Amino acid sequence: MSREKLVVIGNGMAGIRCVEEIIKLSPDKYEITVFGNEPHPNYNRILLSKVLQGDSSIESIVINDWAWYKERGIRLHTGETVAQIHTESQYVKTLSGIRADYDCLIIATGSSAFIPPIAGVHKQGVISFRNINDCKTMMEYAKKYKKAAVIGGGLLGLEAARGLLNLGMETDVIHNAPYLMNRQLDRMSADLLRKELEEQGMRFWLSKETESITGLNRAKGIRFTSGSSLEADLIVISVGIRPNIELAKKSGMETNRAIVVDDFMRTSAPNVYAVGECAEHRGVAYGLVAPLYEQGKVLASLLCGEASEPYKGSVPYAQLKVSGVDVFSVGDIHSDDAETAIQLFDGIRGTYKKVTMKEGTVRGAILFGDSSEGTQLLNLVKKRAPISELSSPVNAGGNDFNEELAANMPDREIVCACNAVNKAAIMCAVIEEGMQTTEQVRDCTKASSSCGGCRPMVAAIVQYALKHGKEGMAAAAEPVCGCTDVSHAALKAAIADRPSADLTGLKEGLGWNRVSGCPTCTSAIQYYESLYHPAHAQKAYYNTEHNGLTLNVRNDLIQVISSEYNSHAIGTELENYCRSLQYPVAVKAAITSGIHKPAGVLVHDLGITGAPAGWEIYIGGHAEHPVKQGQLIGIADSDELALTLSVSCLQLYRERADHGEPLWKWIEREGIVEIREMVFDEDYRQELVERTEASTARLNNAERLGEEICGNC
Known part of the structure; x- marks a missing residue:
């Protein structure tokens, strides 16, 4: 089959990261052509200051060298400026006359320095x-x-x-x-x-x-x-900077400050997309690498036909590192936007820390002299965490404090915001992949490879992993089963990172003791496959064998118990949302109209009971050994809120728990406070519900397809 033609205008960090993701997901789908107006391969623009400061050479900041393009069959035109985009005929043309037809076009033209109207500003020098x-x-x-x-x-x-x-x-x-x-x-x-x-x-x-x-x-x-x-x-x-939008504007695309895109990076022109500093999403044009990479990942999934969450925007932050001076800033840091929660100055060490809050939640932070807490504070600002989640400010800073942060950091917490690398991935790189240095971990996981601001924290986790080994990984290092030494975290990362559905090859690559596997690891692989590659799982929905993996997609579902009329409607809606979805362990939900209609609400995984104020929602109950009483998530004043709170809790459990981990055990590990804060964030709750709806729709489609196939047999 002939491949579709993909043209990328821009050879910078955003466009090429998107190409990397496309090649990872579907290496044979596109014939790729890239135009860059600089005479260089793709390089890390963030590290230009390091070149000036003498800390790096120009060669050392190259991300993808000439050989990288050649090995992947990418046609790279450097020193070429695209002058025309013909959206109706679907081709582009450069100033020198090179023409390239496209089926899909990505505009990643970045931005230029803003030049103010100062007299004499165009003089030499x-x-x-x-x-x-x-x-x-x-x-x-x-x-x-x-x-x-x-x-x-x-x-x-x-x-x-x-x-x-x-x-x-x-x-x-x-x-x-x-x-x-x-x-x-x-x-x-x-x-x-x-x-x-x-x-x-x-x-x-x-x-x-x-x-x-x-x-x-x-x-x-x-x-x-x-x-x-x-x-x-x-x-x-x-x-300041100014997005490069002249080409798109001349081609008739909708522009504002930058090229206007939707949540999947689509422009107003058919089959034309934009990512990076030249794109404007929901009125915001980002100049940071982390949002650019997030955009590229969403677009790559769309172009490869993979299910993906829409891009919802990012929290901007600033990181400065010049000659030993570390500065970090995120969120609302001025007094007219938020009030001060913590303010510390250490004159001896020359460090300063300020954290702001609003309505009891973390809204901003400034770090000077020691930015090792930067990623942790960024995560708190992103999820608007309660002030109680702040680490102790006493004796903050230094290697001992960094090691303490590394020890206390949850396995799933993001360490490298630019490349979305969490603590578990870094720990796995050291303990399971044998990495010994921060540089080796950087090359293996990409943590600290972009702006470098997270390097102190990455180094602390590497040292912590080397010192404590598997004991330091806690749940993240527990093997999936006796067939392997690979942990759940490493298995998730491997499945999420692979482009194809070759599960036998996956196990061989991870060193499985028995490639045929056992019921435990077979179910775990199947479950993570359905989470990270729903398209693969959907295609295999009615297959008996899938690369050596026996599928049994109707295990570990949800069972809803509700008999009274008042609670029956919520029970029916809950089943409609979740009845086809898999869970790490089979889930039971109990719904009753009030305390006088007992249904075991407090000893089920999910319990919903009527109350004078509306509905009370409990999660984490367990009727067998060990007996656990459900914990209150919150009170909903409407049927709709009760339903969305319940669905979002279950979706969180699907996404964040390890396969085989009961809901009550996941809550003890994750923390009821953190779960409560996440599902009561209205925007995030809606995202979780939408992800549930998307997964249910895919499975329903697969079920209909299976019925058609069976009917034709």
Whole structure:
């Protein structure tokens, strides 16, 4: 069969990550052509500042070298700018005349530096800081000149300034606000940052507006609106970015600040998609790598016909690391947005920590001097966790504290936000894959391979794993069964990461002692297959054998007990949502209209009982040894809320528990408080319900298909 034609405009981090995901899911589906306007293969733009600072070489920041494209049959055109997109005839054309037809087109053109309308800004010696060529220009200037100025005291501006200092240039930073990084920091953390950078040799001009660039043929300095001036031979503009949307706009696509996309990254043009800094989702255009990668994963699943959750947006955060200075910021950190929950300053160690809250939940955080808690705080802000979940602030910082964080961190907690790598994956890389160093773990899992901000925490987990071994992995390291030493966490990761339904090959690759398996691991593999690759599971729904795996898809379902008229409606709806779905262990639900109509609500996995205020929902009851009383999730004032709370709890259990783990045991491990907070987050609860509906619909379709097949036999 001939392959479909996929064209990608943009050879940057977002577009190529999407290509990586597509190749992982369906390596033979597309004939791929990539156009990049730089003469380089794909590289990590985030690490350009490391090149300037002398910590990395240009070669070391390449993500995918020339051989990578060749080995995968990708046609790469570097140094080519696409000038036209013909959406009706479905082809693109470059300035040099190269034409490429497409069935699907991904626009990943990224962004350019925003150049403010300053008189003289286009003179020689005025540059931006966005690509490898800019780095080379700055290096060349440093050989001839001594004075540099950076306009912009934000994240990129400070990284550029630190690089210029390393190149031996006297460096001044001009910022139009009263303190540095004013959008991400408060006054105290900004003052600490300024003091540290001044000690390194940087000079600052705060609350200054640039009027013009002086000099006849080339830049000689800066004149401010106040009338004062500053001499400079090289001027770097770093005041923000502007999405590259001209091509899409000219082609008739809907644009705003960036190219408007829906929750599956579709533009207004048929078969045309956009990801990365050039895409605007729900009114937001992101400039961070984590959202870009999340978008690429959603789009790859769509293009490969895999079931996928829609992209719902991301929580922005900022990470700065220059010459030993660590700064992290996320969420609402200013007093007019949230109130301060924790504020600590250690003058001896030079560290500062501030956490903000609103309505009892974590809303923002700033870390200076030690950002090891950054990913943990980011996760708390994302889920709007209660303040009670904050780690103890006493003696925060240092290697001992990092090891304590590593020990107490849940296995499923995300450590590397850019690449969505959790603690269990890092632990498995060390204990089960034999990785010994942070660099080896980075290459194996991609943790810390993008912005590098999570590296201290990754290093702490690596050391913790080396020190404590399998004992430190807790439940994550428990083997699935006697046929293997592979844990549930490692098995989940392997199934989620593989592109095909070759389950026999999967077990051989993981070193299964008996490739035929046993009922325990066979059921576990089948269950994780249905979670991570529902399309594969659906296709095999009525097959007796599937690559050596016997399917029995109607085990471990839900049984609903409800007899009274008042509770029967909720019971029927609950069965409609969940009757076909598999669970880690068979689930029983009891529903009664009130306490005078006993149905064993408190000793069932899910219990719903009528109450004066509406419905009380309990989970985690167990009638046999060990007997467990159900714990209250919450009170619902309507039938609809009672139903969605119940469905979302069951969906969480499906997604987060290990196969064979009873619901009561999962609750004890996960924590009732965390579960309660997640299902009472209205947006997240709706996502869980939608995932349940999607899974049920797929299974119903498969069942109808099976009936048709049986009817034709």
